[in-house]
Amino acid sequence: MANVKDFSVEEKLTALVRLQKIESKLDEIQILKGELPMEVSDLEDEIQGLNARQTRVEEEINGIKEFIEQKKEAIKESEGLIKKYDKQSTNVKNNREFEAINKELEMQQLEIKLSEKHIKDANEEIAEKAVLLEKAKKNVAAKENVLKGKKDELEKIIGATEKEEKHYNKLSSEAREKVDERLLLSYDRIRKNYRNGLGVVPVLRDACGGCFNAIPPQKQSEIKQRKKIIICENCGRILVDSELNDAVEIG
Template sequence: MSETKNIKEMSVEEKLRALFDLQLIDSRLDEIRNTRGELPLEVEDLKDDVIQMETRIQKIVDESKGLEEEIKLKKEVIKNAEALIKKYTKQQDNVRNNREFDALAKEVEYQGLEIELAEKRIREFNIKIEQKNAQVSEAEANLVAKKEHLGHKQAELETIVKDTEKEENLLIKLSEEYAQNIEERLIKAYSRIRTSVKNGLAVVPVERGASAGSYFTIPPQRQMDIAQRKKIITDEHSGRILVDLELAEEERAKMDEIIKG
């Protein structure tokens, strides 16, 4: 069984005031977070870039180590071939006929070719290692620059967060507290409207005969209904919840005092 909020009965005016208070809190939170702009995303992107560059460098280093291992194996091939050449050359001194001598000569020739091929591979591997070392040097230089850029951006973000952290934490707490005192149906409507409009304004006052941020005039009778605060009225064009300007100014003054402490 789901837990329900224990909310006292509120008049329509109290609901309107509570919703507008919540809007003021959330709008201030939006302002604070907007001061960070794209910085949080930029920092995350830079972190990803650093990780990718480090992974790429490690991959090249591992490939170089693999080539070094190949060189060791080829040197072992050369060592074994040289030992066999020495062995076969010595055996040629004790052959009984030309056929045995020629067979040993072919073995010596074959081992000589093995040495040539191994030496060729070693030269190729060394060239590749030099190329990979150059790639690592270039990538490490880029990585240093990227990390430095990331450090600057992180410091910039941390400064902004530090400057607003206390107020932001207070506003988050207030937003949660005020939301808990509003019935779930209204909170859902409020959240839905906030996410559907660009500036996050779900509750707005009527100013100069129109809802704030709108160019559509509200009929005089409807303005009177809003001012009476007897029912919750929404703007038929934007879907925003409407409050009268007097109520809005009263709540702004009240919330300014609360937020300033």
């Protein structure tokens, strides 16, 4: 293979136009996929976040259940003590002792009431969280449904375009090797800057085929001579004459 540097300007431009045509085909495939790949990954992130939140709520509910169990244990303990004090109160020796036992009894009854109140509050809290959890689960299910639809759609497009994409990707890397390095750099830079991905364009109806800025006749004839690389003064795209552009085939 001849060194790319030895190519004439015309050959360099031809190689570049060919690359542009191949990569425009790849752009078309990307347009077909549209926002789908991004939408899919956004949804996946969102679902992951929702699942994490769900797990957190479940853990909170478990924590509250544990708390309820502790309170139930405390009630049992108090009940045991009450039984013991009841027995003791039947054979007290004096008033002072009787009062002391009575005080203990009252305290344990109070403890039980307090625990019962705690359990009631905790159960209410669980009920609230269960509602939240149910909502979150429904939300996740709905999102998963949307995700599935989008994934199916994307897979269909990928299935239909995969072969084509592979083909053009291969052609593109082959074509890149045949393009002058400096031209390739500016082509890539321009392509990145414009939504339509055009880095090299033909002169069409006396205007730049990229930005439609008028090209003066003198410049047009220079372009037609194919002796110099000429760029559009307005948009910076590399210009070729439409004959050269039309003659290039992807193959």
